[in-house]
Amino acid sequence: MSISPERIVGQDLMDIYQKVESGERLTREDGIRLYETKNLTGVGYMANLVRERLHGKKTYYVRNQHINYTNICNKFCKFCSFYAKKGGPDPYEYSIEEVKRRLQWHKDVLLTEIHMVGGINPRLPYQYYLDLIGVVKETLPGVHVKAFTAVEIEQIANKGGVSHEQALRDLIEAGLDSLPGGGIEILSDRVHRELFGRKLDGEGWKSVSRAASKLGLTQYATMLYGHIETTEERVDHFVQLRELQDETKNFVCFTPLSFHPEGTELADVKPLTGDQDLRNIAVSRLMLDNFAHIKSFWIMNTPEVTQASLWYGADDTDGLVHEYEITYKEGDFGNKKQALTYSNMVHMIREVGREPIERDSLYQEIKRTEEELASPQKRGLTPISVTN
Ligand code: SF4
Numbered sequence: 001m002s003i004s005p006e007r008i009v010g011q012d013l014m015d016i017y018q019k020v021e022s023g024e025r026l027t028r029e030d031g032i033r034l035y036e037t038k039n040l041t042g043v044g045y046m047a048n049l050v051r052e053r054l055h056g057k058k059t060y061y062v063r064n065q066h067i068n069y070t071n072i073c074n075k076f077c078k079f080c081s082f083y084a085k086k087g088g089p090d091p092y093e094y095s096i097e098e099v100k101r102r103l104q105w106h107k108d109v110l111l112t113e114i115h116m117v118g119g120i121n122p123r124l125p126y127q128y129y130l131d132l133i134g135v136v137k138e139t140l141p142g143v144h145v146k147a148f149t150a151v152e153i154e155q156i157a158n159k160g161g162v163s164h165e166q167a168l169r170d171l172i173e174a175g176l177d178s179l180p181g182g183g184i185e186i187l188s189d190r191v192h193r194e195l196f197g198r199k200l201d202g203e204g205w206k207s208v209s210r211a212a213s214k215l216g217l218t219q220y221a222t223m224l225y226g227h228i229e230t231t232e233e234r235v236d237h238f239v240q241l242r243e244l245q246d247e248t249k250n251f252v253c254f255t256p257l258s259f260h261p262e263g264t265e266l267a268d269v270k271p272l273t274g275d276q277d278l279r280n281i282a283v284s285r286l287m288l289d290n291f292a293h294i295k296s297f298w299i300m301n302t303p304e305v306t307q308a309s310l311w312y313g314a315d316d317t318d319g320l321v322h323e324y325e326i327t328y329k330e331g332d333f334g335n336k337k338q339a340l341t342y343s344n345m346v347h348m349i350r351e352v353g354r355e356p357i358e359r360d361s362l363y364q365e366i367k368r369t370e371e372e373l374a375s376p377q378k379r380g381l382t383p384i385s386v387t388n
Contacts, residue, residue, distance in 0.1 A: 009042040016286075020046045026287055031235035034283045040275055047282035047313030054292065055315040059354040060363060061345050062319035064113035064146075065106055069094045069132060073119025075151070077196040079185070079227050081263030083119050088263060093121060096131045103139040110372060111140065113319070113361045115180060116147040120199075126160035126167075130174040137175040144361035145175055146220070149183030150208035151199045165211045178218040178361060179209075181255070185224040187240045188233040195227065195266075206244060213248035218362060221251050221291070225280050226259035226272040234280070238287035245290045252363060253293035253316060256280040258300045277305045278312045285313025293363060298340065298348075307352045316359075320345060342373075 009017045016030050026034075034043050070093040073083035084091035094102070103114070114136045129148070136145050148156065148171070157167035168176075184205040185196060192201050200208075212219055223237050245251050258277050261269040277296075285294045295316040296309035306317055320340050340348070349356040358366040 005045070008045045010037075010039050013037060013039065013042050013046075017042075017046055020049055020286060023289075025289055028235050028239055031238060031283060031287050032231055034286060035231045035234065035279065040279055040282075043279060043282045043286070044312035047285040048311055050285050050289075051294070051313050051315055057353070057355040058315060058357045059310055059349045060293070060316040060357050060359040061349070062113050062359055062361060063109065063111050063342075064115050064319040065103070065111050067094070067099060067102060067114060067116045069099060069116060069118040070121045070124065071119050072121040072123070074122055075120050075196065075198045077185075077199065078265040079195055079224065079259060079261075081260070093123070096128070096135050099132060100135050100139055103136060107140070110368070111143060112366070113144045113146055114140065116145070117149055117152065117180060117182065120151060120155045124159070126156060129156045129159075130170060133171060133174040133176050144177045146178045146180045146361055147171075147176055148179060149181070150179070150205045151183040153179070153208050153212075154200050154204065163211075164208050165214065168212055168215055168217065172215060172217065176217070178220065179212050181220040181222045181251075182257075185222075186229050186233055187237045188229060191227075191229050191233060202240070206240075209244060209250075210248060213250040217250065218252055219248075219250050220253045220255065221245075222255045222257050223280075223284070224257045224259055226276060227261075227266055227269055234283075235287065238284060242288055242290060245288070249290075251291055253295050254284055254288050254291045255295040255297050255318075256284050257297060260300065274305055274308070277301050278309055281309045281314045282312045303340070303344075303348050307348055310349065310352055310354045317345070317349065 005017055006014060013033070016026065016033065019026055019030070037043060068082070071082055071084045071089055072091045072093055076083070081088065116132065116136070133145055133147065136143060153164055153167060156171070157164050160167055160170070162170070183199065184202060185191070187202040187205070189202065209219060221241050223234065225234055241251070241254070258272045258280070259269070261267050261271060281294060281296055288294070293316050294314050295318055296306040296314035297318045298306040299318070301309065306314070320342060346356045358368065360366055
């Protein structure tokens with residue numbers, strides 16, 4: 001016997017369910033109601049309808065390595081535990097040779113993407129950023145380089161004394177393939193003023209995004225939630241991203257990023273709950289009707305919440321992630337390496353009845369040969385270290 005949608009969604013949300021079923025765009029008010037209802041199951045049910053309509057059981061992952069080239073930063077964002085500060089992580093700045101050395105650590109692993117972001121380090125010259133891209137392409141030919149938030153693009157352009165567009169052209173010529181999103185955290189002038197006023201604002205972020213779109217650069221988008229933002233500000237973020245996507249059509253994926261207060265100036269903020277993590281995945285799936293993919297970034301959400309999120313709207317988990325240094329773990333400044341092995345990833349997805357699909361950075365499916373999958377080294381068997 002099947003259960004009627006009305007029993008799952010409830011009478012209160014049936015008008016939203018009917019819109020979701022017919023593919024009608026949800027309004028700002030609908031978004032606020034989806035955050036306010038206690039019926040998370042109903043919200044997840046509707047998000048899953050959209051997820052399965054677009055992707056069925058498919059769940060994507062990528063083989064990537066993150067390189068965070070410096071943690072020296074002059075923006076001092078209050079939510080950030082990554083930048084070097086007294087009582088926090090020691091400062092570092094990778095030379096191009098050091099980046100090359102780190103790329104070579106994983107040279108025999110089947111990496112398809114290098115994801116590079118860092119702090120706003122005023123000492124780094126324009127040429128450094130071009131060389132950073134160049135060394136990746138030289139060391140791992142054919143790999144996709146996803147690098148630099150809009151804030152970094154602004155810094156790079158300032159360093160070179162050129163426009164955003166010219167900086168992007170030069171970076172593309174050096175080998176840049178896409179922009180990872182991030183940098184704006186949430187499109188709210190109030191939150192910008194209170195938490196990260198030294199970085200470029202929402203309009204500046206959109207202007208970089210428009211310049212990148214003009215050049216045909218693929219982009220990803222994010223939202224940092226769980227700090228001081230209101231429900232309305234979250235929904236306004238979705239509405240603004242949706243409008244930008246209508247205009248540019250260059251975003252391929254959206255990732256809600258859960259805020260981790262440890263080691264930040266907002267250490268007193270209550271840690272997020274599973275309800276909040278799942279709800280942000282689900283509401284983003286429902287509001288961002290023109291984004292093909294919604295990612296549950298397992299490093300921030302934990303593998304356990306990521307498993308559940310695959311039934312709440314998410315169709316992507318990010319990847320095997322060789323090295324990641326952004327999220328602070330108490331007492332562990334010197335050792336923030338986190339990775340999932342290939343078999344852990346596949347198991348995590350299959351265990352909840354979804355189908356693991358390796359993808360490239362543009363969501364093209366990748367088929368591996370038996371020989372590739374039989375080689376432990378090529379499969380990417382790095383030691384698992386997953387703690388949050
Ligand atoms: Fe710097 Fe980025 Fe951290 Fe802000 S979030 S302090 S820009 S590293």
